[in-house]
Amino acid sequence: MKRIALAWEQGGNQGHLVRLRRLCDELERAGAAPVWALAPHRRGLAALAGDPRPHVQAPPVLTRPLGAVLSTADLLVSQGFLDDAYLLASIRAWHALWQRERIAGVVADYAPVAQLAAWAAGLPVLQVTNGFDSPPADLPIFATRFNGEYFVRKNAVTVAALSRSLERVGRIFGRALSLAVLFDAPDRLLDCVPQADPHGPRSPSAYVGPLGQLPCADEATWTGRPGMKRAFAYLRGQAAVAAFAAASSGRNWELFCVCPDWTGDTVALGEHVRLTRTPVDIASALRDCDAVLNYGSSTLVSQVILAGKPQLMMPPDIEKWTIAATVARHDLGRLVLPTGDLGGALDWLSSPGAIERAALLGEQLRAMSLGDRLTERIERWIR
Template structure:
């Protein structure tokens, strides 16, 4: 039996740990030992703490850098620049920390999600890697990596220049460790066995290379939804970000003729008095069941939430906070299955939400997506497929 490492280095939200949980359960059934190396111990605890055979430790993550961040991210290269790939000494320290964890726990194979430093460390240590995740965290194998934004052309010189800076940092760190240089940043991920947890319509990048797309594993967890008693109103499931725009979204939902169940992604929120048409979920709520019960979804741009909504045939209003949210939002809009809203409510946000609920076009497009994927392989088996791919990588 093998000792498997599961890494989560970048990104937020509990969806990372939810997928990890399913993989760990599949691995435990086969007798493997697992170590989860996670970015956020607090967010992971509700999903991983009850697995007695699992060791959970903090991932080595980049902290404040002495090098100023890129203010407007243009590609995955600028994301890496802002997440610890701008300073060779910082990168070396984290690579050494990852390798120390691998050695301390005897990790033989790594299942890496949104974990560029962990992937690089594993490769320098000779540990086989399965690279998996949504489309955003697995950019196409080309140089330079494609832009995050549609208004940036493929030949925009900023893309190549940004990537060259990150490549120089990466190779300087590899040189200090006595490891071979990368000829291009695309080589960080390109040689690895890879699995995309998304659907062709939601992949943010145009791809030329064939990749294995598995779809979204079963990730929903929590208590059954408890809806407000407003039977004649449309039901809206709202998974809202916690920031200075939260109060504005609550005010809009209170004015709309809806029955809304609210779930907050982040620290506890003091909502104050709410009208009877709104209810706040006390703790994690079963997303899949809540979405099955509702007429539409509004939420921050979590890829998992978007997939759950569309697989249930429900239209969605996506609140975009980050580049990956904006890219997912573009795909949602192109499908005609939803709308994209700003992080903080705009003057027309209430009218646009009402139009989403009243229009049949968005709902028809969402149901069409669900119908296209109705015959896909069972989602309950995706975690086992990921495990099998990781074990096969170790035997290659």
């Protein structure tokens, strides 16, 4: 039985573990034995509660403070990819783990050093990604306010330095290490829909749709006021909740809002708002709502598109910004700010064009049964 390591290095969202648990199930069905390879601080997270698979301790992960992020190149710099000594030590530590645990393959979820180490050791790698951390190998700048020739040149200098660093490390291991090894990986699963992939479109067979969510039995409860349109909101931060609550007041919208970090007075939000800090069943919420307000999470954004509902996205960071901008380019949602014209954006949600466009694409994507591809892809990779 092949032992497969599941590695997750970067990012703080437990959604990484949720989708990896789904892959554990698929690996076991294919006759493999999954082994968690995680840093110690990951092992007590709620998304792993009750999981019976064995754990081994992964090498320490380096994450330095970020300045302005022009592209994935800057993220790699913050993760130690210009530090030859760190890369050498980490790759050797991963190699020792592969040998000690008799690892035959690696599933890498935002785990660039583990992926590099697997390549250097000649192990097969399956990369699972929402698209953000898997750009083209030339690492183009993100579509943000940092545009123009100066930023393109600045980014090119960083990309060239990363390429030289990987070449130096690769020579020590006798392997050709490069950015293409990380970002042109032949085996890749995208747990999103194509319209939410910041670096798409790619081969249609790579997309398997969102792979899961935290289990929860609670359903969203609406106010039941007659004639009101329903908006399901999953937001981060007090400002986002307060801004949407104020904008929807008097606009014939009722909001059911999930905000895990809310600490304020819910009464002040208005009678048209119900708020909870705990997760709810996403499938039923999407079934019963007319539109969705969210913070640009790849999984939820893809679930909304599959459900055929229009959405507004208020992203708090660069990853979610790029995802939201991608959805907006497909005219399936609007990227908004707390200080922007939220009233006008809410009016767009109820426009016939937005509703019909989202419903039509959702129907087309559901007919493609993206999730049915997962089992076949895993079985083929294991062979």
